[in-house]
Amino acid sequence: MIYLDNAATTWPKPERTITSMADCIRNSGANPGRGGHKMSLAAGRLIYNARELLAKLFNVDNPSRVIFTGNATESLNLVLKGILKPGSHVITSSMEHNAVARPLHFLKSQGIEVSEVECSPAGFMDPVDVEKSIRKNTTAIVVLHASNVNGAIMPVESLGEIASKHGIKFVLDAAQTAGLLDIDVKKLRVDALAFTGHKGLYGPQGTGGLFIREGLEIMPLLQGGTGSKSESLDQPVDFPDRFESGTPNTPGIVGLAEGVRVITEKGLEEIRKHENILLRRFLDGLEQIKQIQVYGPCNPKLQVPVVSINVKDQDSSEIAFILDKVFDIASRSGLHCSPQAHKTIGTLNQGTVRFSFSMYNTIDDVDKTLHALEEIIAEMH
Amino acid sequence: MIYLDNAATTWPKPERTITSMADCIRNSGANPGRGGHKMSLAAGRLIYNARELLAKLFNVDNPSRVIFTGNATESLNLVLKGILKPGSHVITSSMEHNAVARPLHFLKSQGIEVSEVECSPAGFMDPVDVEKSIRKNTTAIVVLHASNVNGAIMPVESLGEIASKHGIKFVLDAAQTAGLLDIDVKKLRVDALAFTGHKGLYGPQGTGGLFIREGLEIMPLLQGGTGSKSESLDQPVDFPDRFESGTPNTPGIVGLAEGVRVITEKGLEEIRKHENILLRRFLDGLEQIKQIQVYGPCNPKLQVPVVSINVKDQDSSEIAFILDKVFDIASRSGLHCSPQAHKTIGTLNQGTVRFSFSMYNTIDDVDKTLHALEEIIAEMH
Numbered sequence: 075m076i077y078l079d080n081a082a083t084t085w086p087k088p089e090r091t092i093t094s095m096a097d098c099i100r101n102s103g104a105n106p107g108r109g110g111h112k113m114s115l116a117a118g119r120l121i122y123n124a125r126e127l128l129a130k131l132f133n134v135d136n137p138s139r140v141i142f143t144g145n146a147t148e149s150l151n152l153v154l155k156g157i158l159k160p161g162s163h164v165i166t167s168s169m170e171h172n173a174v175a176r177p178l179h180f181l182k183s184q185g186i187e188v189s190e191v192e193c194s195p196a197g198f199m200d201p202v203d204v205e206k207s208i209r210k211n212t213t214a215i216v217v218l219h220a221s222n223v224n225g226a227i228m229p230v231e232s233l234g235e236i237a238s239k240h241g242i243k244f245v246l247d248a249a250q251t252a253g254l255l256d257i258d259v260k261k262l263r264v265d266a267l268a269f270t271g272h273k274g275l276y277g278p279q280g281t282g283g284l285f286i287r288e289g290l291e292i293m294p295l296l297q298g299g300t301g302s303k304s305e306s307l308d309q310p311v312d313f314p315d316r317f318e319s320g321t322p323n324t325p326g327i328v329g330l331a332e333g334v335r336v337i338t339e340k341g342l343e344e345i346r347k348h349e350n351i352l353l354r355r356f357l358d359g360l361e362q363i364k365q366i367q368v369y370g371p372c373n374p375k376l377q378v379p380v381v382s383i384n385v386k387d388q389d390s391s392e393i394a395f396i397l398d399k400v401f402d403i404a405s406r407s408g409l410h411c412s413p414q415a416h417k418t419i420g421t422l423n424q425g426t427v428r429f430s431f432s433m434y435n436t437i438d439d440v441d442k443t444l445h446a447l448e449e450i451i452a453e454m455h
Numbered sequence: 456m457i458y459l460d461n462a463a464t465t466w467p468k469p470e471r472t473i474t475s476m477a478d479c480i481r482n483s484g485a486n487p488g489r490g491g492h493k494m495s496l497a498a499g500r501l502i503y504n505a506r507e508l509l510a511k512l513f514n515v516d517n518p519s520r521v522i523f524t525g526n527a528t529e530s531l532n533l534v535l536k537g538i539l540k541p542g543s544h545v546i547t548s549s550m551e552h553n554a555v556a557r558p559l560h561f562l563k564s565q566g567i568e569v570s571e572v573e574c575s576p577a578g579f580m581d582p583v584d585v586e587k588s589i590r591k592n593t594t595a596i597v598v599l600h601a602s603n604v605n606g607a608i609m610p611v612e613s614l615g616e617i618a619s620k621h622g623i624k625f626v627l628d629a630a631q632t633a634g635l636l637d638i639d640v641k642k643l644r645v646d647a648l649a650f651t652g653h654k655g656l657y658g659p660q661g662t663g664g665l666f667i668r669e670g671l672e673i674m675p676l677l678q679g680g681t682g683s684k685s686e687s688l689d690q691p692v693d694f695p696d697r698f699e700s701g702t703p704n705t706p707g708i709v710g711l712a713e714g715v716r717v718i719t720e721k722g723l724e725e726i727r728k729h730e731n732i733l734l735r736r737f738l739d740g741l742e743q744i745k746q747i748q749v750y751g752p753c754n755p756k757l758q759v760p761v762v763s764i765n766v767k768d769q770d771s772s773e774i775a776f777i778l779d780k781v782f783d784i785a786s787r788s789g790l791h792c793s794p795q796a797h798k799t800i801g802t803l804n805q806g807t808v809r810f811s812f813s814m815y816n817t818i819d820d821v822d823k824t825l826h827a828l829e830e831i832i833a834e835m836h
Contacts (some may be wrong), residue, residue, distance in 0.1 A: 113456065280707045301792065454609075
């Protein structure tokens with residue numbers, strides 16, 4: 075199978091991700107932070123190691139400010155519901171995934187005001203529009219780092235600057251970029267960074283996290299046992315326990331750490347260079363097929379390796395179905411949980427066929443996919 | 456190592472739990488419910504199979520009413536915050552884990568009234584006291600099925616009857632009992648059942664779930680992408696999507712399903728019979744050591760295989776430390792995230808040393824532990 079659905083989840087995972095999880099369950103399978111015996115302490119150390127690796131990756135000084143969640147959606151719900159109060163105003167983009175758009179839509183019903191800044195048809199947000207949208211009660215800017223629909227990278231440095239200048243919070247959804255683009259929370263002036271473990275970090279599904287800048291007050295989403303300050307019915311105030319109630323996903327977090335080790339050893343720049351070669355070749359090939367429309371930047375410098383297309387007015391799911399059935403190529407059709415983005419790029423009705431690369435894809439994968447699209451189009455005549 | 460910390464998490468896990476997770480990541484590692492290609496559909500089927508297995512285990516008719524979460528704490532937060540509104544009254548016990556006690560403590564600050572029914576020093580709740588506590592605005596009874604501190608089993612059949620008779624909801628925390636006691640949500644008249652995957656169900660850490668009875672309205676805790684009704688900014692109303700935003704923990708859920716298969720094939724009754732033999736032998740042995748005080752029912756019929764003790768007035772963590780260091784026996788000391796329970800049994804200051812068995816423990820484990828305790832006491836003289 076040629077797997078080009080890496081924006082949904084990367085596959086395959088490094089073999090080390092998988093074996094580290096099995097080793098963890100076999101040899102360090104106790105409950106971390108909830109006992110003083112050797113195996114519980116060993117499990118606790120594994121989780122702390124994972125925190126350190128992620129802190130280093132994002133240039134976070136204090137690993138305790140990196141908390142683990144089940145996925146980026148949980149991280150985003152936590153930070154949005156934890157910092158926005160009735161009367162708050164938040165600025166977002168028209169390219170957001172439902173992981174941001176749906177919580178904000180819900181929060182509107184709780185008295186939170188939301189401004190959705192319209193992006194260009196290629197998916198770009200203009201920082202000038204963002205600055206114009208700032209009001210007296212603006213609490214935060216929340217945007218995705220790169221679109222999961224067409225790969226467009228947002229002007230995050232400018233957004234961080236604007237937020238900082240106006241004394242508002244900058245919340246970044248790095249679901250599509252963690253492990254691929256250089257994310258330095260200091261340089262980007264990010265107050266909260268939501269990430270998922272199972273995409274560019276090559277960890278397993280069921281992992282994600284949130285970096286919370288020192289001094290940022292967030293209400294926890296959950297209360298419960300933390301293995302610390304057990305005598306108190308109040309949720310502890312210490313990080314990371316304040317936001318990590320209940321037994322954590324120890325094997326998942328260990329697998330995530332191993333994924334981070336793999337990409338760090340390989341080098342993010344190397345990975346991006348490889349994926350950009352594939353992306354360039356794919357975009358060039360698509361340009362030669364006149365029945366295909368590509369939505370988005372069409373420029374590896376301005377996007378991550380996620381490409382949305384349509385074949386004339388063909389239903390996107392029909393094309394994805396044939397690619398899978400006849401050519402054994404896994405793509406993804408439809409709206410990709412991002413109706414606002416599809417409205418922005420003009421594909422709300424048709425959806426798109428999305429192709430997304432990982433470090434394990436090859437030039438051969440690209441060429442075979444281009445060839446398959448040509449064959450499908452030829453058959454249509 | 457003799458591992459007797461199974462109430463925190465069972466260890467070892469069945470080898471099948473581990474290999475099923477690795478197989479899932481290697482061969483069905485796509486994103487379930489978020490694509491139409493073969494591997495995405497395969498992942499979706501694996502999750503549905505897990506739902507079916509758990510539904511069958513708890514006698515739930517419609518598997519879609521079993522939703523997956525990260526742990527029992529998340530399940531309990533979801534149901535408590537999802538059904539209790541300012542002005543609601545809820546009845547709970549004085550034996551609760553912080554997974555119930557802390558969310559309820561938080562909810563008090565939101566205008567929810569909480570009655571904590573005092574349990575006996577052995578940890579039992581009297582249904583008569585519960586019925587007496589019912590008010591006009593009582594919305595729910597929420598209790599744990601069995602104590603994680605001393606194993607005491609709550610009178611859940613009576614509680615279900617009382618709740619049903621008075622038209623209030625019955626929420627059961629089955630963290631310590633799922634996979635060990637027979638849980639029939641119809642017979643017990645349970646409206647919501649929270650369970651964890653990594654204890655008696657022999658799945659991996661990072662898994663849990665919630666059964667929600669047909670007709671019970673619960674507000675979701677999270678909004679986000681569900682792979683369904685993507686065109687709408689409203690969270691879908693359909694089960695299970697309404698409560699499962701973001702990419703699920705597919706390998707974890709697959710491991711949980713395999714754990715359920717293992718215990719179902721072995722038979723819950725067989726497992727309980729084995730663990731009760733260990734429990735009986737351990738209790739009998741403890742009775743012979745006059746320096747040891749046992750807290751709890753001291754009767755396998757009235758408890759799950761969780762035993763809390765103290766050695767005279769010795770600090771519980773000191774005893775657990777020696778057991779680990781000198782005898783390579785993993786127990787757990789302190790408050791076990793349950794301050795209310797320790798207040799009830801009279802051990803809030805000293806804590807207890809807790810021993811808990813799984814289906815993999817042996818008579819030899821019990822005997823060696825009793826012997827170790829005798830040696831520790833002999834050394835103390």
